Amino acid sequence: MQIVNSFILLFVLFPAFAFSTALPVELVAPGVYVHHGVHRDINVDYGGDICNISFVIGSKGVAVIDTGGSPKTGARLREAIREVTQLPILYVINTHVHPDHVLGNAAFKQDHPVFVGHDKLAGFMAQRKDAYLRNEPLWVGADAVGTELIPPTMPVTDTRDIDLGGRTLRLTTYPVAHSPTDLSVFDTASKTLWTGDLLFIERTPSIDGDAPGWLKVIEQLRAIPATYVVPGHGPVSSNLSGALDDEKRYLSVLLADVRAAIKRGESMEQTIATAAQSEQTKWLLFDIINRRNVALVFPVLEWE
Numbered sequence: 001m002q003i004v005n006s007f008i009l010l011f012v013l014f015p016a017f018a019f020s021t022a023l024p025v026e027l028v029a030p031g032v033y034v035h036h037g038v039h040r041d042i043n044v045d046y047g048g049d050i051c052n053i054s055f056v057i058g059s060k061g062v063a064v065i066d067t068g069g070s071p072k073t074g075a076r077l078r079e080a081i082r083e084v085t086q087l088p089i090l091y092v093i094n095t096h097v098h099p100d101h102v103l104g105n106a107a108f109k110q111d112h113p114v115f116v117g118h119d120k121l122a123g124f125m126a127q128r129k130d131a132y133l134r135n136e137p138l139w140v141g142a143d144a145v146g147t148e149l150i151p152p153t154m155p156v157t158d159t160r161d162i163d164l165g166g167r168t169l170r171l172t173t174y175p176v177a178h179s180p181t182d183l184s185v186f187d188t189a190s191k192t193l194w195t196g197d198l199l200f201i202e203r204t205p206s207i208d209g210d211a212p213g214w215l216k217v218i219e220q221l222r223a224i225p226a227t228y229v230v231p232g233h234g235p236v237s238s239n240l241s242g243a244l245d246d247e248k249r250y251l252s253v254l255l256a257d258v259r260a261a262i263k264r265g266e267s268m269e270q271t272i273a274t275a276a277q278s279e280q281t282k283w284l285l286f287d288i289i290n291r292r293n294v295a296l297v298f299p300v301l302e303w304e
């Protein structure tokens, strides 16, 4: 009876406790929250919640950094925000065009935020819109209802600062690297860096851009004085350069192995079986992602 009474009391005092579907979030630094998606591939038990999605609270309001892979995931992130603050959601920032990072945007339309992204993001969203919308029900089932591609109303060229009140978010855009639309966010107050998918930790880095270009951007990221780094996928780290070293090693080995295979006259299928195999035990989802990377890199390097 005592236990039953305690439960009833809990629900009366904290109604959210009973019904909350808010995403669990990690408090990284004061006002900095990150939800970690699970390490799954988009084609296998995906669920629309596989990357890191975050929010930052200043005295004026909130900025969201990526929204997840469905309106449902976006709505659950919004719930998590509302459990922490009632301040207005002023900005929704997308780190790049990939569906696992942007297809939750629609959940924030009600807040009338400024949508922010790379100046190439709108073009790539338009180009990929039909394919993403066609695939979304296959990826996330009923959670696909209400999915929209919402392009930036504030496109960023080079760098731009956003004042959240008591903290500034410095946005930086990059030439083609992981993707053609990469943007990083650096919070001056906590010295937290969001790399989007310019950095993977634990999960095999996937290429949808230019591997040599990505290696150059890795050196650019090294110069950022980050206390914490939130990668696109994987745990928050306080060792930016170590994480970049791991990623640089994988990309370098991949490029070297594919170039050597081409030189030996091997086919793409043969190369898929051999390239970067020394990295196989060091990353999650390696076989599926490495295969795609080789398939993307091989035809480009063939023409070098």
Ligand SMILES: [Zn+2]
Pocket: 051, 098, 100, 101, 197, 232, 233
């Ligand atoms: Zn991603």
